[in-house]
Amino acid sequence: MEIADKKVLLTGATGGIGRSIAGMLAAAGGKLTLSGRSSEALEDLASTLPGQGHAVLAADLGQPGAALELAAGAGEVDILVANAALPSTGRITDLTDEQVARMLRINLEAPILLAQALLPGMLERGQGKLIMIGSLAGKAGSPRSSIYNATKFGLRGFVFGLAADLAGSPVGTTLVAPGFVREAGMFADSGADAPPGLGTTTPEKVADAVLKAVDSNRVEIAVAPIVQRTMAHVGLMSPHISHRVQSGSAGQNAADSLAQGQTDKR
Numbered sequence: 001m002e003i004a005d006k007k008v009l010l011t012g013a014t015g016g017i018g019r020s021i022a023g024m025l026a027a028a029g030g031k032l033t034l035s036g037r038s039s040e041a042l043e044d045l046a047s048t049l050p051g052q053g054h055a056v057l058a059a060d061l062g063q064p065g066a067a068l069e070l071a072a073g074a075g076e077v078d079i080l081v082a083n084a085a086l087p088s089t090g091r092i093t094d095l096t097d098e099q100v101a102r103m104l105r106i107n108l109e110a111p112i113l114l115a116q117a118l119l120p121g122m123l124e125r126g127q128g129k130l131i132m133i134g135s136l137a138g139k140a141g142s143p144r145s146s147i148y149n150a151t152k153f154g155l156r157g158f159v160f161g162l163a164a165d166l167a168g169s170p171v172g173t174t175l176v177a178p179g180f181v182r183e184a185g186m187f188a189d190s191g192a193d194a195p196p197g198l199g200t201t202t203p204e205k206v207a208d209a210v211l212k213a214v215d216s217n218r219v220e221i222a223v224a225p226i227v228q229r230t231m232a233h234v235g236l237m238s239p240h241i242s243h244r245v246q247s248g249s250a251g252q253n254a255a256d257s258l259a260q261g262q263t264d265k266r
């Protein structure tokens with residue numbers, strides 16, 4: 001599908017990766033509806049984007065019913081990019097039940113409900129694309145990330161099952177799964193270092209993968225250096241090996257430092 005003149009709903013538009021996705025989709029001629037919690041931040045972002053006809057729609061996806069309200073408010077959408085998420089790090093015993101419920105709602109329930117609400121219109125109009133921003137944390141577990149892992153494993157399963165349902169239809173779905181992203185976003189904001197030797201990627205590379213996903217039949221596009229993608233795949237194929245590697249003090253300390261740096265985003 002061509003992006004020019006298509007209506008795009010982008011959640012998490014104000015985040016480190018969302019800003020790059022917004023910029024690249026707008027440069028490709030998309031008409032964006034930008035979503036996040038702050039109207040002011042969304043208006044500021046919209047004013048910097050190339051092209052005309054962008055809109056903003058504030059929504060707190062942590063609230064019950066907000067995803068459906070957002071879908072209804074956005075109207076006819078050709079491309080959904082479900083990108084909003086919380087880092088959801090920390091030991092489960094250090095999180096309140098309200099925090100856990102909000103993490104599950106924002107990271108997993110909201111993307112599913114947005115897809116469910118927007119899909120019938122896409123099928124009726126004979127075109128559409130549902131892009132979900134997952135993570136390599138949807139392939140391999142890591143310490144202090146049990147809730148984040150749960151949501152990203154869940155989103156990965158949702159896209160794969162939905163893709164199978166949509167086979168032969170004019171609507172497609174793709175999971176874009178980044179590894180550690182430097183320069184901006186929830187990992188960079190934490191101030192933590194990536195585990196040695198795994199490398200990092202950039203918000204621009206994630207945005208570029210989103211652009212490719214619009215016109216691709218692939219169900220999953222991973223965005224990370226080869227070593228990191230391989231390690232994630234090992235974690236998927238052999239959780240026991242991955243668990244042993246991450247159980248050492250280096251892995252535990254790195255996970256503590258990441259969770260500590262993300263407590264403000266719980």
Ligand SMILES: NC(=O)c1ccc[n+]([C@@H]2O[C@H](COP(=O)([O-])OP(=O)(O)OC[C@H]3O[C@@H](n4cnc5c(N)ncnc54)[C@H](OP(=O)(O)O)[C@@H]3O)[C@@H](O)[C@H]2O)c1
Nearest residue numbers: 012014015016017036037060061084085135181185186187
């Ligand atoms: N950064 C990485 O290293 C990395 C790696 C793998 C995958 N990812 C994935 O990439 C996506 C973008 O992450 P990022 O790094 O750009 O994160 P980020 O900078 O923390 O941005 C998160 C975005 O989600 C929005 N958001 C948070 N809570 C919300 C709520 N209650 N309702 C509505 N929107 C809410 C934020 O908007 P407001 O705060 O303005 O409301 C913001 O726009 C996520 O799905 C993440 O899991 C990131």
